[in-house]
Amino acid sequence: MMRQPLRLGMVGGGEGAFIGAVHRMAAALDGDWRLVAGAFSTDEGRNQRTGAQLALDPARVYPTIEAMLTGEQALPADARIDAVAIVTPNHLHAPMAIAALDAGFHVFCEKPMAMSVAEAEAIARSAKASGRHFGLAFTYSGYPLVEEARARIARGELGDIRLVQVEYLQGWLSQPIDNGGNKQAEWRTDPARAGIGGCLGDIGTHAFHLAEHVSGRRVTALSADLSIHVPGRRLDDNVAALLRLDGDARGTLKASQVAAGEENGLKLRVYGSLGGLEWAQMEPNTLTLRWLDRPAEAVRAGGPGLGDSTMLLLRTPAGHPEGYVEAFGNLYRGFAAAIRGEAGPAFPGVPDGLRTMRFVEAMVASSKSDEKWTPLNLATDA
Template identity: 55%
Template sequence: MQKLRLGMVGGGMGAFIGAVHRIAARIDDQYELVCGVFSSSAENSRASGLMLGLSPDRVYSSYQELFEKESQLPEDQRAQVISIVTPNHLHYEPARQALESGFHVILDKPMTFSLQEAKDLANAASASGRLFCLTHTYTGYPMVKEARQIVQEGRLGRIRKIYVEYPQGWLSGFEEGSGNKQASWRTNPDQSGAAGAMGDIGTHAFNLAEYVSGLEVTKLCADINIVVEGRKLDDDGAVLLKFANGASGVLMASQVAAGEENNIKIRVYGEKGGLNGSKVMQTASC
């Protein structure tokens, strides 16, 4: 089978998550990066594309140019899949235009900036007939897959209790005031959206709880905090969860847990046994 031809929007020099997606694509070995627009700056986009070994004529200055020119290439040459790894406020429009231009789309979470945009994008994906994939990276880890399988096989019995946590410490100080590019947009409501830590990493914990347990959250009660003075979005929070089968849970997400990096953990307890995973499910016992 030939590799899928991949184009990328965002993820150039100085970006964080774009390189992670490219590494994952190489590990998967099912994709070949053939084109992209890697920055809102045409100069930075070009430099990033050349650094990645792309042909200069396949490195674009805007996502509009990318979709237009790639669509004009012969079918066996043009990009087939577009991976969008931009800040949150630049998810909806590139994704919608990519779908309408005939490309499959891989979009990093969160889906969009608002609920209405999410509904509109879902409609656009349905109308396009193309695949729309929303990534939550931790579901791809082998031990997370095994944990989910253990639950599905009924080895824990009926699930009673779920604890999930995601502590980080990189925003323990006012990093957005010191020129930190990642901190600047992730703590800016105009670029990140209505949520800070809960939108950035709490969503991963929430997704992991539902994915591993196979249960849907039906109710929640949240306490959201801004710990660092001067910050505009939440950097810490805790949530009580109620699942569809009556099980209860607790979710914690914090970016002011000094000394922590990406220490995501989940524990799932049922009638017959429990799963106790740490550091992305490095251990799982029943």
């Protein structure tokens, strides 16, 4: 008997929204999900056009998330949605996630998890009380060679981890386009919708999550400098930090959206007592390994020498590039497997969301403080 896909409802991601389209492609990639409902925009015309473009039943294109949750609850269990994908600006993540979890639906949410640690903890409590799964779109953890790097470090191939260096450089906010009608820039630089971190919350959280996820080390203290380079901007557009990690490791983190000319320059380097590795998002199918006692290696996606957990994330033979959408699809595949109670790829969830929100608040506090080091709580639960 053919297994039916799980049913997905989406909030946000209306006509013209980049990230909503990415979520829909990723969810559909492996046949695990089918989009059947949505509340895509508060603009009713845009909302209805999006539903029509996606060939949805007009009765399941809802004006609000509240209407969607109520309408779907009224349907038979084998027809209603299984999960809600939240692809809205940050200020809506917590209220929408909590409402969906409390209504009995699983939630897959854009990052960052919320606007504050307090909101993230409230989501964690709702997820625990409801018994539903909560997934978080830290996409880069879904890349096969990110998993290969993580697994090799966990096996001790690099020896004792000493240095963790991560950077995420973009240039798209180098000019004041947030004052010129660019909707994606407007909300990301608005404290009421983005939160207390601009570049920090948008891409600094990705850098932080990737560094901890791959290295297996947790940041225990940090010394941060958040800056604004475009006059009149209200949130940081450039971030730098020194990091202290457990196991006596040291690190650096850089994130910028005013590095003019940069595209999506996410890079990670980790060094241990025996060797180091390097991965770059814009060349995601190569993992470079460097050793004290032998020549450097270039490990390739689909090539020889990959671990089982890496092979699980690959879809094509060597030389057939896989990238951003496929990495995103790995998260949705793992999310579906968890809901079905099956084994599948790991995906970021509540602990990752709580860690990154504590990181954001510690970074802001550090940047405002005259103290050299600001501690970062190691807890991963509410």
